[in-house]
Amino acid sequence: MTFSALFRANRVFFITYLLVILSVGTLMLLYTKEQLIRFINDHNSPIGDLLFPYLTYLGDGGFVIVIGVFMLVLNRRAGWLILASFAISGLISLFLKMIVFPERLRPVRYFEHSNWEYHLIKDLHINEYNSFPSGHTTSAFALFSMLAFLWQRKAWGWLGTLLAAIAGYSRVYLFQHFVEDAFVGAILGTITSVITVLYYRKRFGDLPALGKDS
Structure with a gap:
């Protein structure tokens, strides 16, 4: 399978994904x-403060591992x-965080000496260092793009983009990352899934199929 074939088979996912990437870019x-x-x-907003601390787990490593094991x-x-x-x-994300861009500060440390009275959710743990890229966003896009590729109901591909984008947005809303951190994470996670799928097809043949054709 070539990338063009993968794109055609998953055009709903890729079109919605590209719309998000181009808009944010x-x-x-x-x-x-x-x-x-x-x-x-x-x-x-009060609703955002209530929901996003939970929605951010869509990109948590533990959540992805549970889905993978399931x-x-x-x-x-x-x-x-x-997996x-x-x-x-x-x-790759960890290498970029710790080795290539170790000096990238998280928002709370970046704005430490500014006069801006930013909003933080009470009792939420805020990280201070290793901001670039967003690991949660990377994991979310790696997971949901892969699920979109495996799911036979291709018309639902937009849902993979939506769920991953929610995880990415949550990282900025929660003051854990800048937009650019989530943006690069979205690209990194999706490219990794694309390469993994293309390698699998070349080495082992057809992808496993989840769900039924709509």
């Missing part, structure tokens, strides 16, 4: 990272694909 060109996070942080029981090959994409993307 455009905003990053028009505004600084300080302006973007200020806008998101200033538009907090899939191992239902479909062994699908489970291994999910492989998660492991590879996670190691």
Whole structure:
């Protein structure tokens, strides 16, 4: 399978994914990272404060592992694909965080000496270092893009993009990352899943199928 074939088979996922990437990328060109996070942080709400601390777990490593192990029981090959994409993307993300960009500060440390009275959710643990890229966003896009590729109901591909994007947005809303951190995480996680799928198809043949055709 070539990438063009994968794209055609999963056009709903890729189109919605590209719309998100292009939209966020455009905003990053028009505004600084300080302006973007200020806008998101200033538009907090009681509902957001209630939901996003839980929705962010869509990109938590523990959550992805649970899904992967669960899939191992239902479909062994699908489970291994999910876990492989998660492991590879996670190691790359960790390498970038710890080795390539160790000086990248998280928002709470970045704005430590500013006069901006930013909003924080009470009792939420806030990290201070190793901001780039967002590990949660990387894991979320690795997981949900892989599920979209494996799921036979291709018309539901947009849901993979939506759930991963929610996880990415939650990282900025919770003041854990800048938009650029989530943006790169979204690209890294998805590219890892694409490469994993293409390698699997070349080496082992057809992908395992989840669900039924709509």
